[in-house]
Amino acid sequence: MSSTNETKITKDPAGNKLHVTRDFNAPLPDVWEAWTDSSLLDQWWAPKPWRAETKSMDFKVGGLWLYSMIGPQGERSYCRVDFQAIETEKSISSVAAFCDEDGNLTDDFPKMYWKSTFAATATGTSVLVEIAFDSEADLEKIVQMGFKEGFTMALGNLDEILAQ
Amino acid sequence: MRRDVFQAIADPTRRAILTLLTLQAMTPNALAENFDSSRQAVSKHIQILTECGLIKQTQTGREIYYNLDTPKMKEIDAWLEPFRKLWEDRFNQLDDLFINLKNKKNEQH
Numbered sequence: 001m002s003s004t005n006e007t008k009i010t011k012d013p014a015g016n017k018l019h020v021t022r023d024f025n026a027p028l029p030d031v032w033e034a035w036t037d038s039s040l041l042d043q044w045w046a047p048k049p050w051r052a053e054t055k056s057m058d059f060k061v062g063g064l065w066l067y068s069m070i071g072p073q074g075e076r077s078y079c080r081v082d083f084q085a086i087e088t089e090k091s092i093s094s095v096a097a098f099c100d101e102d103g104n105l106t107d108d109f110p111k112m113y114w115k116s117t118f119a120a121t122a123t124g125t126s127v128l129v130e131i132a133f134d135s136e137a138d139l140e141k142i143v144q145m146g147f148k149e150g151f152t153m154a155l156g157n158l159d160e161i162l163a164q
Numbered sequence: 165m166r167r168d169v170f171q172a173i174a175d176p177t178r179r180a181i182l183t184l185l186t187l188q189a190m191t192p193n194a195l196a197e198n199f200d201s202s203r204q205a206v207s208k209h210i211q212i213l214t215e216c217g218l219i220k221q222t223q224t225g226r227e228i229y230y231n232l233d234t235p236k237m238k239e240i241d242a243w244l245e246p247f248r249k250l251w252e253d254r255f256n257q258l259d260d261l262f263i264n265l266k267n268k269k270n271e272q273h
Contacts, residue, residue, distance in 0.1 A: 005259070007252040009244055018247070022255050026262035034258060044261050047253035 016136045020129040023121060031118060031125040032089045038065065046070075055101070061086055066103050078103075081114075091117045110138030172216035177201065178209050182232065185219060189231035 005023045012019060024031050034040045038057035046052035049072040056066045065081040080103050085093040098109040113132040118125060133139040172178055181195060196206040210230060213219045220233045 005255075007248060007255055009248045009251065011244065018244075020251050022251070024255075024259065024262060026266075030262060030265060034261060040261065044254060044257035047250050048257070 012130075012132075016134070016139050017130060017132040018139065020131065021126065023124060023126045025124040028089055028118060028120040028125045031127065035092065035116065035118075035127075038067070041065075042067070059083065059086070064103065066099070068101070080105075089118060091115060110134060110141055112142065172213055172218050175209065175212075177206070178213055181206075181209055181213060182218065185230060185232045189222070189229040191227050191229055195230065 005025070008019075008021045010019045011017070026034075034044065036059050038054035038059075041057075042052045042054050045067070046069050050069045052067050052069055054065065054067045055078075056064065058064055061083055063083050065083070066078065067081075068076045068078045070076050078099050078101050080097055080099045082095045083092065084095060085091070093113075093115045096112045096114055098106050100106065110133055115130045115132075117128045117130075131142075133142065172182075177199060180198070184190060184195060184198060192207055192210060193203075195210065196203045199206050210219070214221070214230075218233055219230045221228050221230050223229075
């Protein structure tokens with residue numbers, strides 16, 4: 001069974017913010033768990049062929065999720081997510097940044113300010129992710145990275161098809 | 165100097181000009197009236213937008229009107245496309261996870 005729910009991405013008129021919206025055919029408590037339980041996050045957070053691996057997770061205000069994304073060639077990049085505000089089954093505000101394996105920030109990548117909002121719908125749950133940046137230049141940098149990642153993914157998917 | 169769509173949208177005044185032009189074609193004077201900055205500053209922004217290929221001018225009688233060059237604007241959407249793909253892949257995996265969780269729950273009953 002594949003979902004027909006559409007992922008919508010729009011750029012805020014202010015220029016330094018992206019809005020990502022998506023509906024899920026699952027009840028709100030399940031969606032909340034998938035976003036906040038690291039053993040579940042590890043199963044979906046990294047887009048294939050990457051995988052996510054949690055090093056530590058402390059889901060509370062002031063707490064931190066430290067994880068790495070592992071690429072098909074075993075390349076690994078670490079990210080940290082600092083939780084700033086949590087409203088159970090409603091919203092999570094956090095700051096995400098790239099870092100080393102001990103969580104020390106690497107300065108050359110822009111920080112992202114996330115706010116994920118969850119709401120029950122007639123058929124499941126809708127999620128809105130707002131991703132804000134300090135500047136439009138930072139947004140550009142991240143989207144370009146997304147491009148790189150998207151391109152790498154496309155190549156990975158091609159590998160899979162060719163291997164069949 | 166680099167002139168591309170991303171440079172064009174990197175400035176708030178230029179974004180505002182683009183927003184105004186989505187509604188209608190406008191003369192340089194009409195555009196400038198929307199901003200506190202000097203007419204020269206606004207026309208500099210118009211010049212950059214033109215050089216980036218996002219807007220073009222048409223002459224109607226004695227007036228010059230600026231309007232959006234829509235194919236170029238689509239490049240900005242194309243630019244977001246891989247980002248959308250990333251999120252789509254991620255969310256499709258989450259859909260699969262929910263199906264797995266549901267199946268597990270059913271097995272337990």
